Amino acid sequence: MNGNTSADCLLDNTATRGPNCLKQTRQLLTLLMEAERAIQRDPDIASTYLNQAIDLLAVERQSGLLPHRNRGGLARWQISRVDEYINEHVDHCIRTTELASLLSLSVSHFSHAFKQTTGMTPLMYVTAARVEAARQYMLCSAHSLSDIALSHGFCDQSHFSRVFRRETGLSPQAWRKLHAAPPLLAALGQRATA
Numbered sequence: 001m002n003g004n005t006s007a008d009c010l011l012d013n014t015a016t017r018g019p020n021c022l023k024q025t026r027q028l029l030t031l032l033m034e035a036e037r038a039i040q041r042d043p044d045i046a047s048t049y050l051n052q053a054i055d056l057l058a059v060e061r062q063s064g065l066l067p068h069r070n071r072g073g074l075a076r077w078q079i080s081r082v083d084e085y086i087n088e089h090v091d092h093c094i095r096t097t098e099l100a101s102l103l104s105l106s107v108s109h110f111s112h113a114f115k116q117t118t119g120m121t122p123l124m125y126v127t128a129a130r131v132e133a134a135r136q137y138m139l140c141s142a143h144s145l146s147d148i149a150l151s152h153g154f155c156d157q158s159h160f161s162r163v164f165r166r167e168t169g170l171s172p173q174a175w176r177k178l179h180a181a182p183p184l185l186a187a188l189g190q191r192a193t194a
Contacts, residue, residue, distance in 0.1 A: 023119050028056055038178055045178060048169050073117030078103050082114075086129045091153050096122045130154065131167045138176045145172050 035049035074082075082099055099122055100110035114122050134152040141148070149160030164172045 024056065028053055031056065041178065045170065045174070052169050072113060074103070074113045079117060082125075083129070086126055087133070090130055090133050091151050093153065094126050127163060128167060131164055134160070134164070134172070135168075135175070135179075138172065139180060145176075148172075 031049045031053040035046045035053070038046040038049060081102060085099065085102055086094060096111060097107055099114075100107045103110060105113070111122060114120075114125070118125055120128070130152050134148050134154075137143075137148055137152070143151075145160065146157040149155075149157045152160070154160035154163065161172055164170075164175070168175055170178070
């Protein structure tokens, strides 16, 4: 191995893994687990997940970047504080200025340090957190997608669907059908026929 692939990140259990490597490892594992879940029910969806995993590995190999420790980023407690704020305000507009002031940093310094630490801009990070919160909510709620969109800070169902598809590769409805428990699917079906 040459040390520049996501697979290498998976095999490296040292504490020196960078946040980008950890994020990519989580994405890769999620894609592979989703593909495994979907393979029997819907091979096309499983194929989509596997293609996304392959693309993720291919981009890393082409970039030739070695995992390294970022210097000058945010501390863990700062990221924890940002995560807590996002989770508490997921249904409201969250601006980078609010996140920067939360840590008493300038917007410019915060944005640079945040991206260096997480590998994402603050806006991308908030969007990913909104999608993840919506995914978790869809697993245990029979609320409509438009209600879920509004309660998780999206403008409307259309915006939610676009962002959700970009983040997961599936529409919210397809994802819900694939992952929701049978009693929830039955409740959704009853609501649709009512």
